[in-house]
Amino acid sequence: MDQGQTLARLLDSYATDPRKRAVAAAVGAIAEASIEISELIGQGALAGITGAAHGASNADGDVQKDLDVRAEAAIVAALKNVPYAALASEEAEALLMGDPQAPISIAYDPLDGSSNIDTNMTVGTIFSIIPNEPGVAPFTAPGSCQLAAGFVVYGPQTSFVLTLGDGVDIFTLDRKDHVYRLIREKVKVAGDTAEYAINASNHRHWEQPVRDFVDECLAGADGPRAKNFNMRWIGSLVAEAYRILTRGGVFLYPADSRPGYGDGRLRLLYETHPMAFVMEQAGGAASTGRERVLDLSAAATSTHQRSPLIMGSSDKVNRIVELHLDPSAASRTAPLFGRRGLFRT
Numbered sequence: 313m314d315q316g317q318t319l320a321r322l323l324d325s326y327a328t329d330p331r332k333r334a335v336a337a338a339v340g341a342i343a344e345a346s347i348e349i350s351e352l353i354g355q356g357a358l359a360g361i362t363g364a365a366h367g368a369s370n371a372d373g374d375v376q377k378d379l380d381v382r383a384e385a386a387i388v389a390a391l392k393n394v395p396y397a398a399l400a401s402e403e404a405e406a407l408l409m410g411d412p413q414a415p416i417s418i419a420y421d422p423l424d425g426s427s428n429i430d431t432n433m434t435v436g437t438i439f440s441i442i443p444n445e446p447g448v449a450p451f452t453a454p455g456s457c458q459l460a461a462g463f464v465v466y467g468p469q470t471s472f473v474l475t476l477g478d479g480v481d482i483f484t485l486d487r488k489d490h491v492y493r494l495i496r497e498k499v500k501v502a503g504d505t506a507e508y509a510i511n512a513s514n515h516r517h518w519e520q521p522v523r524d525f526v527d528e529c530l531a532g533a534d535g536p537r538a539k540n541f542n543m544r545w546i547g548s549l550v551a552e553a554y555r556i557l558t559r560g561g562v563f564l565y566p567a568d569s570r571p572g573y574g575d576g577r578l579r580l581l582y583e584t585h586p587m588a589f590v591m592e593q594a595g596g597a598a599s600t601g602r603e604r605v606l607d608l609s610a611a612a613t614s615t616h617q618r619s620p621l622i623m624g625s626s627d628k629v630n631r632i633v634e635l636h637l638d639p640s641a642a643s644r645t646a647p648l649f650g651r652r653g654l655f656r657t
C-alpha cells in the first residue's frame with residue numbers, strides 16, 4: 313500500500329476522460345463537504361447541533377434534525393461547480409435539476425443514522441454516482457450502472473469508503489492537514505465472521521426466512537451453523553457497513569409486515585444501491601432476500617423508493633437467499649436442528 317496516497321491524488325489519476333473527471337469532481341466535492349460535516353459533528357452542541365428536531369419532515373416522513381439540514385446544505389454548496397444532470401437527496405422531496413447534458417447524476421443521504429446524533433454515536437454520509445444519458449429519466453437505471461459509490465463514517469475517526477468500480481479503498485481524515493489518507497486498499501469482506509446485525513425488536517413482523525436465519529444464529533454451536541454468533545445493532549447503516557468491511561458478518565434490514573415496511577426501511581437510490589455496490593466490490597454480496605440489489609431500478613417518479621437490504625459475507629447472504637427462495641431449506645439442511653424442534657413453531 314502506498315502510505316502517502318491521498319484521496320485527492322487518487323481522484324486526479326482516475327480523471328482521464330470527461331465522465332471520469334465529473335465523477336472525480338463529485339467525489340472530491342462530497343469529501344470536502346464531509347470534512348465540514350465532520351467538524352460540525354465533532355463540535356456538537358458547541359456548534360449548535362443538538363439532535364433536536366428541525367421542525368420539518370423529509371420526503372419519507374422522518375422528522376429532520378438540525379444536522380440533516382446543515383449536512384444537506386454543505387453538500388449542495390460543495391457540488392455547485394460539479395457538472396451534474398440531477399441530484400437526489402434524502403432531504404429533498406424533488407430532484408434538483410442541473411445541466412441535462414452533464415455526464416453524471418448523484419444520489420446521496422447527507423446524514424445517515426440521524427437518530428444517533430444526540431447519543432454521540434456514529435453517523436455518516438452515503439453517495440451514489442450514476443451516468444446521465446440525455447433524454448433518459450435520471451435515476452431509473454439498475455444499481456449495476458453505478459460509476460462510483462461510497463460513504464463517510466463520522467466515528468471516533470472520520471473515514472471515507474470509496475469504490476470507483478475497481479475494488480474498495482478506505483481513507484481516514486488527517487485532521488491536521490484536512491486531507492483523506494489511504495489506510496486500507498482493496499478491502500475484502502471476511503467470510504468466516506460469526507456476527508449478524510438486525511433490529512430484533514421487529515421479530516414478530518419478519519417473514520419466516522428471516523426468522524429461520526436468525527434462529528440458526530441463535531442456536532449457536534448446537535444449531536445447524538455449529539457456531540456461536542454475536543449480534544450487533546448500531547441503528548446506523550454506515551457504521552454497520554464499516555464493521556462488515558473491516559470484520560465481516562451480515563446486516564439485514566428486511567421487508568416486514570408493518571404498514572409501509574413491505575420493502576423494509578432503507579431507500580434504494582441513496583442507501584441500498586451504493587451499499588450493494590460497495591459490498592460486491594469488496595467481494596461480499598447484497599440482496600433483498602429474493603433479488604440482487606444491483607439488479608433493482610427505481611421508477612421515474614420514485615426518488616425515495618425503499619428496498620430491503622441484506623448485505624455482507626457472501627456465504628451468509630446466500631444462505632438467507634436460499635431460505636427465501638426455498639422455504640424447505642431450513643429443515644432440509646438442518647436435520648438435527650429440525651428434529652430437536654429448537655425454535656420451531
Ligand SMILES: O=P(O)(O)OC[C@H]1O[C@](O)(COP(=O)(O)O)[C@@H](O)[C@@H]1O
Pocket residue numbers: 374402421423424425426427511547548549550565577578
Ligand atoms: O430505527 P430502525 O428502524 O432500526 O432503523 C435504523 C436504520 O435507519 C437508518 O437510520 C436510516 O437512515 P436515516 O437516518 O438517513 O433516515 C439507518 O442508518 C439504520 O440502519
Ligand SMILES: [Mg+2]
Pocket residue numbers: 421423424425549583
Ligand atoms: Mg439513511
Ligand SMILES: [Mg+2]
Pocket residue numbers: 380402421422423424425426
Ligand atoms: Mg439521512
